[in-house]
Amino acid sequence: MAIKSLKIQNIRNLSTLDFFPSHHVNLLYGVNGSGKTSVLEAINFLGLTRSFRTRKFQYFVSHGQPESLVFAQLQKKGAQGAQPLGVSRDTSGNVSIRHSGSNIDISQLASLVPLLVINTDTFQILEGSPSVRRQFIDWGCFHADQGYIQAWRSFKRVLQQRNSLLKCGKIDPQIRLVWDAEFVKFAQLITQMRQRYINQLLPDFLAISQRLMGEVDLSLSFSPGWDQKRPLDELLDEQFQRDLKQGYTAAGPQRADMRIKIDGVSATERLSRGQKKLVVSALKLAQGALYNRHAEDGCIYLIDDLPSELDAQHCQLFCQFLEESESQCFITCVEPDALRDFWREDTEVKSFKIDDGQLSESFKAQ
Ligand SMILES: Nc1ncnc2c1ncn2[C@@H]1O[C@H](COP(=O)(O)OP(=O)(O)OP(=O)(O)O)[C@@H](O)[C@H]1O
Numbered sequence: 001m002a003i004k005s006l007k008i009q010n011i012r013n014l015s016t017l018d019f020f021p022s023h024h025v026n027l028l029y030g031v032n033g034s035g036k037t038s039v040l041e042a043i044n045f046l047g048l049t050r051s052f053r054t055r056k057f058q059y060f061v062s063h064g065q066p067e068s069l070v071f072a073q074l075q076k077k078g079a080q081g082a083q084p085l086g087v088s089r090d091t092s093g094n095v096s097i098r099h100s101g102s103n104i105d106i107s108q109l110a111s112l113v114p115l116l117v118i119n120t121d122t123f124q125i126l127e128g129s130p131s132v133r134r135q136f137i138d139w140g141c142f143h144a145d146q147g148y149i150q151a152w153r154s155f156k157r158v159l160q161q162r163n164s165l166l167k168c169g170k171i172d173p174q175i176r177l178v179w180d181a182e183f184v185k186f187a188q189l190i191t192q193m194r195q196r197y198i199n200q201l202l203p204d205f206l207a208i209s210q211r212l213m214g215e216v217d218l219s220l221s222f223s224p225g226w227d228q229k230r231p232l233d234e235l236l237d238e239q240f241q242r243d244l245k246q247g248y249t250a251a252g253p254q255r256a257d258m259r260i261k262i263d264g265v266s267a268t269e270r271l272s273r274g275q276k277k278l279v280v281s282a283l284k285l286a287q288g289a290l291y292n293r294h295a296e297d298g299c300i301y302l303i304d305d306l307p308s309e310l311d312a313q314h315c316q317l318f319c320q321f322l323e324e325s326e327s328q329c330f331i332t333c334v335e336p337d338a339l340r341d342f343w344r345e346d347t348e349v350k351s352f353k354i355d356d357g358q359l360s361e362s363f364k365a366q
């Protein structure tokens with residue numbers, strides 16, 4: 001899916017912004033505070049009804065305005081006409097998602113506009129809590145497996161139910177058996193899908209990281225959230241008294257994680273900042289590559305300040321991947337020339353200058 005045209009209203013310092021992006025590479029440049037990240041945030045809002053920078057809408061909507069709106073014409077690969085999509089939200093919390101004349105829900109929207117964001121938060125895949133890595137895996141499972149969202153929602157409901165019973169401090173043994181059976185059923189289902197996804201992702205991740213970083217001994221392993229040598233029902237039984245005391249369930253997919261090592265050592269502890277950026281980018285690029293192979297259409301990359309932390313050679317390698325992916329990319333940078341010369345002649349690259357919330361297309365000097 002590519003964005004053919006985009007209209008942004010009342011997002012941060014972007015009061016009204018209208019443009020026709022390239023189907024492939026879009027470079028957005030401008031000085032600090034000009035509004036580059038806000039354009040990426042607006043596209044994120046189009047695909048997920050929220051910002052990637054803040055949970056509080058009041059900071060995202062332009063100061064003093066009642067509503068944020070992003071409207072796009074989406075172009076499906078090989079399709080004739082474009083599909084209109086409009087997402088808006090007002091300060092009272094009312095969200096509207098209109099696609100080709102109908103209301104759609106958030107999960108339909110997320111699968112319609114598959115976004116992959118690479119920004120400073122992406123470092124959290126290495127440095128942050130397991131929940132960040134679970135989100136990373138869940139993005140892949142959601143897009144790879146139609147049944148995942150349903151299984152995940154069912155599991156979450158059972159987990160909440162079990163935890164609230166634990167918090168009461170007393171559970172009827174018969175009721176516990178029923179909930180534990182449900183818990184095990186969905187836990188296994190989710191875990192199979194997550195494991196399958198990581199297995200599929202691994203070859204892409206290793207190949208991409210090797211091209212970006214040279215010969216490195218990287219490994220990626222998945223831990224499902226409990227000791228796989230033990231049946232989960234047995235473990236729940238065994239840990240029941242402890243769970244009761246703590247008021248929550250200790251073992252299960254809610255504790256799943258992913259470990260990345262280099263030369264057998266934690267990548268977080270070993271790698272430099274630039275190397276970390278290459279590893280987390282390789283993870284996201286691998287997700288995109290896998291998505292693009294299985295889906296009818298390509299994903300959309302939002303890459304904030306691509307050159308930061310990277311030398312020119314690594315920037316160029318990164319750009320080569322984006323070029324080969326054929327995905328639509330929105331890439332920000334401060335300097336107009338930072339990424340301009342990294343593309344083949346036949347790649348459709350558009351450059352946009354952002355200046356105080358205003359956008360203008362700039363053409364390469366001959
Ligand atoms: N709710 C808001 N209403 C109006 N303006 C805002 C709001 N929130 C932030 N701004 C302003 O929007 C501008 C754009 O911020 P943005 O982060 O997009 O800049 P940027 O071009 O990415 O800068 P940098 O190069 O420093 O990353 C900033 O000047 C900021 O102060």
Ligand SMILES: [Mg+2]
Binds near residue numbers: 036037038304
């Ligand atoms: Mg920025």
